[in-house]
Amino acid sequence: MKAAAEGDFGEFIAIGGNLFYPGYIVKGSRRRLMIDAGINLMGPAYIASLQKLFGDPNRLDYVFATHSHYDHLGAIPYLKRKLTRLKAGAHPRVGELMKKRSVLELMSALSAPQRELFRTIAGDEDVHIEPVDFEVSLKQGDRFDLGGVSCEVHGVPGHTRDSLAFFIPEVGALFAGEACGVLEGDKDGRVQVEFLSSYEDYLASLDKMIALRPRLIGMAHLWVFTGDDATEFLLRSRDETPRYRELIERYLDAANGDVDQAVLTMAKTEYDEKGTITQPRDAYVENLKAQVRHVALINRKT
Ligand SMILES: [Fe+2]
Known part of the structure; x- marks a missing residue:
């Protein structure tokens, strides 16, 4: 429940x-x-x-x-x-x-x-x-x-x-x-x-x-x-976590690895256009930046 x-x-x-x-x-x-x-x-x-x-x-x-x-x-x-x-x-x-x-x-x-x-x-x-x-x-x-x-x-x-x-x-x-x-x-x-x-x-x-x-x-x-x-x-x-990483990777690929560009596009598409996320936009973008930066970093290492 x-x-x-x-x-x-x-x-x-x-x-x-x-x-x-x-x-x-x-x-x-x-x-x-x-x-x-x-x-x-x-x-x-x-x-x-x-x-x-x-x-x-x-x-x-x-x-x-x-x-x-x-x-x-x-x-x-x-x-x-x-x-x-x-x-x-x-x-x-x-x-x-x-x-x-x-x-x-x-x-x-x-x-x-x-x-x-x-x-x-x-x-x-x-x-x-x-x-x-x-x-x-x-x-x-x-x-x-x-x-x-x-x-x-x-x-x-x-x-x-x-x-x-x-x-x-x-x-x-x-x-x-x-x-x-x-x-x-x-x-x-x-x-x-x-x-x-x-x-x-x-x-x-x-x-x-x-x-x-x-x-x-x-x-x-x-x-x-x-x-x-x-x-x-x-x-x-747990299931959603690798899916979210893949989603971030797709945005990073589309932005040729540019973290700031990937964050901008992702916030526009996933937050503004879909309108299903209820947390404040500022908090969402701050958290997103940390996660996109992190995925870019670990993918560079592997
Ligand atoms: Fe927290």
Whole structure:
């Protein structure tokens, strides 16, 4: 089944924030964890969700980020200002990036144009992104006992070099950001492939996630897959990945290997003319550039 990313999914999983930027909350009897918190303008919405869920938002122990993109961790500095005992966890590279002024300025610049859109959520709250400590450095094989339920950490590079997936074995729930791809459009929409840092790693990471046989996948945005549809989505995403590489190769061939030209034509044809992709054009083009550049590079090597 495919359901909107909101509300509760069984005894242990709840969703904070909103559909566009879900914060997946794992409720153990002793510890509570939220997976992803972005963008910064969403900060007050997560606090409101935690208040509703626990009576006191300070009952959240951990916030873990799936990767270093601003729409998955932009609200962590705000949450850490508000919730003083909250510990942040991610791949060590994320901890390094979140101390760099230039990275934080870019994140702020990316969310700034959305300020008006988020007026009802952020109001006049100070949601600025500042350097922040990630106290918990996460790696493949780590396991957190939350009380009655646990969280396993799996390295799933390919979307970014610092992508991690979090698996809750007791309920078969998987949270991986865009490491498992993005579902475009509405019901039964196509899968948008997202190998921004490495095609080979991305495929290997999909195989790794398929082997976990999840019964629930909390997507990066909008959707939750449950039951057989969870693993079925991963299989579809796996099938789509080499097809997307071939599509990029066709555009590169037509542009005689010119990356910029291939990106221009591909965005015009695949995005503007087909009109089936729902993500913002800027984000699509940025991601496309990374993928076309990467395919051009690996094809030169082989
Ligand atoms: Fe991402």
